[in-house]
Amino acid sequence: MLHISKMSGKLLGIPAINTDTTSNPFCIRQKDTDTICGQCYSHRMLETYRKNCVPAFKRNSDLLSTVIPVDYLPVLNYAYVRHDGHGELQNYSHLVNIHNLAVKNPAVTFTLWTKRATLVRQYHREYSQPDNLILIFSNPTIDKVIGVPRGFDKVFNNVSPDSPVDQNCTGQKCLQCLKCYRKNSGADIIVEAVK
Numbered sequence: 001m002l003h004i005s006k007m008s009g010k011l012l013g014i015p016a017i018n019t020d021t022t023s024n025p026f027c028i029r030q031k032d033t034d035t036i037c038g039q040c041y042s043h044r045m046l047e048t049y050r051k052n053c054v055p056a057f058k059r060n061s062d063l064l065s066t067v068i069p070v071d072y073l074p075v076l077n078y079a080y081v082r083h084d085g086h087g088e089l090q091n092y093s094h095l096v097n098i099h100n101l102a103v104k105n106p107a108v109t110f111t112l113w114t115k116r117a118t119l120v121r122q123y124h125r126e127y128s129q130p131d132n133l134i135l136i137f138s139n140p141t142i143d144k145v146i147g148v149p150r151g152f153d154k155v156f157n158n159v160s161p162d163s164p165v166d167q168n169c170t171g172q173k174c175l176q177c178l179k180c181y182r183k184n185s186g187a188d189i190i191v192e193a194v195k
Contacts, residue, residue: 019087
């Protein structure tokens with residue numbers, strides 16, 4: 001059974017299906033780079049004061065890394081569900097499971113932030129993205145605001161706190177803003193200062 005997390009901070013009120021960054025090979029490779037992954041809040045939290053979350057997130061990682069039969073996927077009663085508030089795609093099967101969850105739960109809006117554009121391009125060759133799934137490219141490069149890449153609905157950029165670039169993600173609660181959680185929010189290029 002997938003573990004659904006109650007999030008805190010800016011994600012308060014938006015449930016998440018999280019995975020374990022501390023065991024994800026992609027995350028481990030990126031952890032010591034000068035990308036946004038090098039400043040990963042998830043690694044910091046899961047290695048310190050949120051260590052107790054690791055077993056549940058690891059179980060999600062293990063479950064989602066192979067395709068789960070649709071009958072075993074949960075029916076959810078939420079308006080929005082974020083994938084990987086902690087974590088990153090494990091592999092292609094993980095993305096297929098996200099697709100299948102969205103198809104099985106058409107009344108729920110699912111969002112996924114990912115840096116794994118190759119997996120998203122493969123997904124689009126094999127599947128038709130459901131309307132209730134929002135794919136957000138998580139730009140790994142700090143201070144280089146980009147437009148929405150092919151295959152994604154939105155892009156999430158990070159800039160230095162002292163950057164002169166206008167930011168439209170400014171610390172309010174996600175549930176009060178919902179720019180990332182609505183396809184037609186008028187904001188497809190999101191910019192936030194690194195925390």
